[in-house]
Amino acid sequence: MSTDNSNKKLKKKRKFGAKSILSTFIVLFLLLGVTAGGIIFAVLKNTSPIDPSNIQNMLDDSSFIYDKDGNLIEKVHSDSFRSVVSIETMPKDLQNAFIAIEDERFYKHHGVDPKRIIGAVIYDLKTMSKAQGASTITQQLAKNIYLTHEKTYTRKIKDMYYALELERYLTKDQILEMYLNTIYLGRGATGAQAAAQTYFSKDVSELNVAECAIIAGITKNPSRYSPFTTEKIASGESLDNIQLIFYPNSTKAESIPAEESALFSQMLSKGLIDKFQYDQLNKGEIVVRKAVLNPSSVERQLTVLGKMLELGFISQEQYDEAKSYPIEIKIGSKSASGISSYFGDLVKKQVLQELITEKGFSEDEARDTLYKGGLRIYSTMDMNMQKIVEKEFENPANFPGSFKDSSGTVQPQASMVIMDPKNGEVRALVGGRMIGGTKIFNRAINPRQPGSAIKPLAAYLPALDKGMTAATIIDDSPHYDDKGNLWPRNYDRKYGGPSTMRALLTRSSNVGTVKLAEMLSTSKAQSVKTMISYLEKLGISTIVKSKDNPSINDENFSLSMGGMSKGVTNLELTAAYGAIANSGVHNEPIFFTRAETANGDVLLENKPKTRKVVSAQVAFILQDLMKSVVEDGTGSRAKIANMPVAGKTGTTSNNYDAWFVGYTPYYVGATWIGSDLPRELSTGSKMSAMLWSKIMSQVHSGLPAKQFDQPDGIIKVSICSVSGKLASSNCGGHVKSEVFASGTEPKSYCSLSHYVAPVEPVEEQPTDANGLSPNEAEWENQVEEWLDNGNTDNNSTTNNNGNGNGKGNNKPPQDNSAVPEGY
Incomplete structure (x- = not known):
């Protein structure tokens, strides 16, 4: 009896104990629920609302x-790097691979997967960590778009809330499309399209099952499961079928070992690197490694394939085929090979400017739109022309006397611009030679002294x-400055006497140019202002005025010969000559024609800003002078076969700068050659003229032969080249056919x-330390004697109607031989 009572009491105690434990758990669960509810309420109270309908616009592209x-x-x-594509472009196998490994119940839940959350909580409690993820694809999308990647329960609550909101407004396919465009997949690639191009150099639509699985496997740990790792290239290693990847060199070496330099040369000869990468490698600015298949990525791929098989996304046959498929890494390029960054940098600069000025964007908004807005920018570049210029700039034979300066940069440097003068579209531009990298010093947009190219x-x-007119007579005779000094001097130390404007420009007379410039207005000061006014209308922006710098400025007649405080840029000089080629209308250079959004809507339409400078008749006459x-x-030296060329050379003091600027009926272009730190070139402007001809001959290859268009209102008349008047029977060999605007x-x-009078020519002699040649005094004495004989006055001219004063029958010391080459 007592035993039975004891058993009954024990049973009641156990029953009470079980009820007590259950009650305790219920109370604790309720308390935890209330607490959790309070925490969730507090978090959600401070959570910003979202607009899922605007999610497409939030993608960085x-x-x-x-x-x-x-x-x-x-x-x-x-x-x-991200390139947004539609889900229709993505293979179904890619979609299923991500669903299988990331969220197998994706099409069943409503944004949050309770079963997965419970499993993750249990795992985290067991391990006392936050290591187990429970995020669905929708939650990951919410995190990628709206939140940070910190591992906190607060963020988890927010991404669950946002996931529920996304599921209310978006379809599953829309969510999956956004997710596959936002997931980070290593090596700077965001989204499936970027990953396909980065790892396999192919469009996402071209991926097979094996490649889909390897990309889907990256998400767990992009650093660990990237499809490739990098290794150093061993000396003597075969370069066949090798994939190269480049990194900035954080520990720049003092010098590159000979075996490494030899390896770089081998890579260049095999076409594995371009000349710009070659330059950077030899300077130690970047390092090169080979990409090899990552074993950890392959293991992860098998896990993904196994999950796809388990869920019925692929058959056993597909699984076996994908498992045995040899993954081949092929690194995608982010720029065209063999093209320097000079042109692209200017495209980006101009797009930013237009977004700010035309669209009213702030600088930050413009930058975000360019770098993250998925724009499709259509530039003005002609790839064929650009590659021609790049190729010739690579050829050292075009630059005699080349050397490397203390920084390892090849000298002399050079720049070239080619533009369509009719619309201002720049077709090719190079701002340096044998220099790699991005955002590098662009010599095409930095000023140098133009020399006679400005005349x-x-x-x-x-x-x-x-x-x-072209027949106006200017006396190419000694000229003195305001201090009584003989100035300027012609480059050959000789005078031509009374000469037509055409003759003066043909032989690039300094004296004749200054005298002509002095005649532009009623006073010397006004004449200088006239020069500046025309140069500004032609787009030259680098002129220094006295109001900006009273002591050093361009308000003097040295400007007429190219003696400038800052100089002029190649780009502006090209466009200025383009105005003459375009019948007197200046087009500001443009580097892109339009920019579209990813949806194909036109965001920017870039049209050149035009300005009429002179009449078509005036432009044609100057063009004809430059043809001579x-x-x-x-x-x-700038001639090209079967095509007329008009242009002008330019050489600065001591041969520091060499120019040729010219144009054909098709294109205008300018070449400049000079050292970054001024140093005498081995030759003058003939080097630039020859390079211009070599490049432009290739540019015009295959184009129909064509003459310059002649506008209405142009006539030709036979004139005397000595007097500038209509030719008479006495003029003999001095009769020339000249062009005029009708009525002039x-x-x-x-x-x-x-x-x-026959005069023996006085040859130019080497100068001494004082800048005078051994025969300088003798030459000046001849000039003074010639003046004392009353042969001419200081500014003798014949006007365009031929009513000159008749002086100048005799000539000062002169040389009737051909103009020296290269000036």
């Missing part, structure tokens, strides 16, 4: 720059526009006897 024919030049992105623009164009420069004068031709006939 890399922009792309294309040439004028739609060929990719450069992918523009910030820290990561047609500063003096001859305004003179023609002011009523003078190429046909008979200093620019003869001379009206009277020449009456001169044309006697020219």
Whole structure:
């Protein structure tokens, strides 16, 4: 009896104990629920609302720059590369691979998977960590778009809430599309399309099952499961089928070992690297490694394939085939090979400027739009022309006397611009040679002294526009500055006597140019202002005025010969000559024609800003004068076969800068050669003229032969080249055919006897330390004697109507031989 009572009491105690424990757990669960509810309420109270309908606009998308024919030049992105594509473009196997490994109940839950959450909580409690993820694909999308990647329960609560909101407004396919465009997949690639291009150099639509699985496997740990790792390239290792990847060199070496330099040369010869990468490698600015298949990534791939098989996404046969498929890494390129960054940098700069000025964007908004807005930017580049210039700039034979300076940069340096003068579209631009990298110093947009290349623009164009003609006579005789010093001097130390404007420009007379410039207005001061006014209308922005710098400025007649405080940029000089080629209308250079959004909507339409500078007739006459420069004068080395060329050479003091600027009926272009730190070149402007001809001959290959268009209102008249008047029977060998704007031709006939006193030419001699040649004093004495004999006055001219004063039958010391080459 007592035993039975004891058993009954024990049973009641156990029953009470069980009830007590259950009650305790219920109370604790309720307390935890209330506490958790309070925490969740507090978190959600401070959670910002979202607008799922706007999610597409929140995706960062890399922009792309294309040439004028739609060929990719450069992918523009910030820290990561992304290219947004529609889900219809993505293989079903890729979608299923991500669902299998990331969220197998994706199509069954409503944004949050309770079963997975419980499993993750139990795991975290067991391990006392936050290591187990429970996020669905929808939660991961919410995190990628709206939140940070910190591992806190607060963030977990928020991404669950946002996931539920996304599921209310978006379909499953929309969510999956956004997710596959936002997931980070290592090596700077964000989204499946970027990953396909980064690891396999192919479009996402071309991925097979094996490649889909290896990409889906990256998400767990992008650093660990990237499809490739990098290794150093061993000396003597075969370079066949090798995949290269480049990194900035954080520990720049003092010098590159000979065996490494030899390896770089081998890579260049095999076409594995371009000349720009070669330059950076030899300078130690970047390092190169080979990409090899990552074993951890392959293991992860098998896990993904196994999960796909388990869920019925693939068959056993597909599994076996994918498992045995040899993964081949092929590193995708983010820019066109062999193309320097100079052009692309200017495209980006101009897009930013237009976004700010035309669209009213702030600087930050413009930058975000360019680097993250998924723009499709159509540039003006002609890829073929650009590669021609790049190729010739790579050829050391085009730059005699080349050397490397203390920084390892090849000297002399050079720049070239080629532009379509009719619309201002820049077709090719290079701002240096044998230099790699991005955002590098661009010599095409940094000023250098132009030398005589400025003469047609500063003096001859305004003179023609002011009523003078190609037959106007200027006395190329000694000229003195305001202090009584003989200035300027012609480069050959000789004078030509009375000469037409055409003759002066053909032989690039300094004296004749200064005298012409002095005649542009009623006073010398006004004449200088006239020069500046025309140069500014031609787009030259680097002129220094006295109000900006009273002591050093360009308000003097040295400007007419290219003596400038800052100089002029190649780009602006090209566009200025383009105005002459374009019948007197200046087009500001443009580097892109339009920028579209990822949806194809036109965001920017870039049209050149035009400005009429002179009439078509004035422009044509100056053009004809510059044709003579190429046909008979200093620019003869710039000729190209079966195509007329008009242009002008330019050489600065001590041969520091060498120019040729010219154009054909198709394109205008300018070449500059010079050292970064001024140093005498081995030759003058003939080097630039020859390079211009070599490049432009290739550019015009296959183009139909064509002459310059002649506008209405142009006539040709036979004139005397000594007097500038209509030719008479006495003019003999001095008769020349000259072009005029109708109504400006001379009206009277020449009456001169044309006697020219024979004078032995005085050859130019090497200068001494004082800048005087051994025969300088003798030469100056001849000039003074010639003046004392009353042969001419200081500024003797004959106007455009041929009504000159008749002086100048005799000439000062001169040389009738051909113009020296290369000036």
